[in-house]
Amino acid sequence: MYDPLLAHIRKFVSLSTEEETAFTGILRHKNVRKKEFLLKEQQVCTANYFVLKGCFRMYFIQDNGVEQIIQFAIENWWITDYQSLDWQQPSRFNIQAIEASEIAILDHHVTAGICDRIPRLDRYFRLIAQRAFAASQQRLLFLYTFSGEELYHHFNEAFPAFIQRVPQYMVASFLGLTPEFVSKIKSRPVSPRAKTFPPSR
């Protein structure tokens, strides 16, 4: 059931079979319906979520009612609002399934305990958090460096799996573009820079 998660952990740290069993023993498994929420604005976030299968978006609603997506998560990604989780304060974000999905839930109230018992998990989650932070720094770089058109084509090249699965208006929201603009540029030839720029990971 948790094989994709154990495979992901093994890329970063080595756990004994007993430790793997202890860790998966405190997880909760959940099938999530399309459009179901893991977190809603004003709720306190209670867990970190690992995507075993499916796809999620994290977004907030702007004053003018427009949904602004700040993160996607597909298979092998963790998704949560650390601000809400670590301080146990109400979240400003929503986390919602884009497809029918399957997740492993690591509840906040058991996280410190299991990391006390298996300190290698602190290493694993440290490296995960560092990668997430690095990706958000890279994202700022792209947002400020690329034109809207380059941004779309770069995203397309770097994350082809997303483009196949995520509705076009959500990709537009993530990139800060209008759906109309994305429709327009999709038909144009790709500019050289967007083609050759290396993906962030």
Add this chain to the structure above:
Amino acid sequence: MYDPLLAHIRKFVSLSTEEETAFTGILRHKNVRKKEFLLKEQQVCTANYFVLKGCFRMYFIQDNGVEQIIQFAIENWWITDYQSLDWQQPSRFNIQAIEASEIAILDHHVTAGICDRIPRLDRYFRLIAQRAFAASQQRLLFLYTFSGEELYHHFNEAFPAFIQRVPQYMVASFLGLTPEFVSKIKSRPVSPRAKTFPPSR
């Protein structure tokens, strides 16, 4: 010499006196001149830096030559490019001292070893990375939610220490505003929303 760092660690985890001594024993101390660089674009980042005294900025240079600041660090903040550090690949960023400063350097090549020896350090750096990631998610929320004027006043309220120490054009760059715009709004009365919005931490 490293007292502010040890005080910072104690807010997150408990180390024995022996462990504290072992940790500070592998750090390097450095006095940094104003405008000196810890990292330059195209270099591979070799360390994580803790600010004992002083102030730094992390920025990149846009195609049009404009410097875009993506992060500041003052006392008790860690600053590095995790993308470059964790993958040992050339950085897109510069890290430069804004004032004469004093730092503790945790070299990349000794980090895994000291965390093996003192697993609580993995916990400490996990929580630090989660906070940094959370702050960058909040920043995106502010960038998309606030007008330029609200953004400036919010930053002013949330981080008064920065505003005192950092040149106005750098604050403008961090917020994605022009220096002229910041000069103009500084003289206007503060709008109610920017005044009451809670700071991110």
